[in-house]
Amino acid sequence: MQYSLLSTLLLALLSLSRASFNAGCSNHKPRTIVVDQSGHGQFTKVQQAIDSVPTMNSVWTHILVKSGIYKEKVIVPSDKPCIVLEGSSASKTIIEWGDAIEVVKSATFTVYAENFKAKNIMFKNTYNENTRPGDKYPIKQAPAFQVTSDKVSFYRCRFISVQDTLSDLQGRHYFRSCYIEGAIDFIWGYGQSVYQGCLINATTGILGRAGYITAQGRDRATDSGGYVFNRCIVVGTGPVYLGRAYGAYSRVVFYKTSLSNVVKPQGWSSWHYPGQESKITYVEAGCTGPGADMSGRVKWEKTLSNEELQSLADANSFVNQDGWLQKQPF
Structure with missing residues (x-):
């Protein structure tokens, strides 16, 4: 990442997203929309279905996406909350695009709206997919998904790219049984998120050097x-x-996670903040596997009290304080 340029772009983007429409979602007479490439639904494109949702929507809208590879770039604007997007399975319903111009504008799928839920879909950015070790042209930032809003959840979804795969930028998010693939900073941003039972695949073999799973951007101790x-x-x-x-107060916790031998012995990097490691909260607790050997870890990795650890590891206390997850239907 080009840190200074991205910081400027993100500040503008996050300011815009904070102005998003904020209202509760009603289960009274929920709508269902079918997207089918064969023409057996209301629409053949996912973006067409999103566009059909009324502005300032307040009724849960279920968009069913039939099997197929949907080659399109999709945006859910802030004034279209209360959407559940569901595919047939993450191996059969695929939304893909190949863009890498600017990281905050290049995602295959972008959500600005609150109260969004995705199930059983693959989101893919194909820009770097043919990269091989020693290639002349460098890998570029090419997100598969970008989320900048609150109360967003994912179940059994797949996110595939190489660099900046998942732009987890802002808001509270919950990922359950998802697959996330990448090599460089492939889960990054300022979000407040729990990844529960997910498979994280670091495809760093294409780099010829070490990569990074997370680049979390918490800027203040109060964030x-x-x-x-x-x-x-x-x-x-x-x-x-x-x-x-x-970020200077970056915070990442791996809790009871299985770590394979691809994990570097040092575990973590302070990157832009050498000498400020005391502000960073990087934690491993109860992890297993050959990559969980702590003997070579950076000396500044944190140890939290059991109370502090549980407040972060428990989704209800960290991201679901107001019970929004239980209110999402389908």
Whole structure:
């Protein structure tokens, strides 16, 4: 990442997203929309279905996307909340595009709206997919998904790219049984998120060097952001760090997670903040596997009290304080 340029772009983007429409979602007479490439639904494109949702929507709208590869770039604007997007399975319903111009504008799928839920879909950015070690042209930032809003959840979804795969930028998010693939900073941003039972695949073999799973950007000690990986599995094709600091108070927790031998012995990097490591909160607790050997870890990795650890590891206390997850239907 080009840190100074991205920071400027993100500040503008986050300011815009804070002005998003905010209202509750009603289960009274929920709508269902079918997207089918064969023409057996209301629409053949996912963006067409999103566009059909009324402005200032307040009724849960279920968009069913039939099997197929949907080659399109999709945006859910802030004035279209209360959407559940569901595919047939993450191996059969695929939304893909190949863009890498500017990281905050290049995602295959972008959500600005609150109260969004995705199930059983693959989101893919194909820009770097043919990269091989030693290639002349460098890998570029090419997100598969970008989320900048609150109360967003994902179930059994797949996110595939190489660099900046998942732009987890702002708001509270919950990922359950998802698959996330990438090599460089492939889960990054300022979000406040729990990854529960997810498979993290570091495809760093294409780099010929070590990569990074997370680049979390918490800027102040009072910020609520951070990434928590609860009972996940980390595998890969080459060496990888668990994370590097994208903000001075970056916060990432791996809890009861299986770490394969691709994890670098040092575990973490302070990146832009050498000498400020005391502000960073990087934690491993109850992890297993050959990559969980702590003997070579950076000396500044934190140890939290059991109370502090549980407040982060428990989705209800960290991201679901007002019970929004239970209110999402389908």
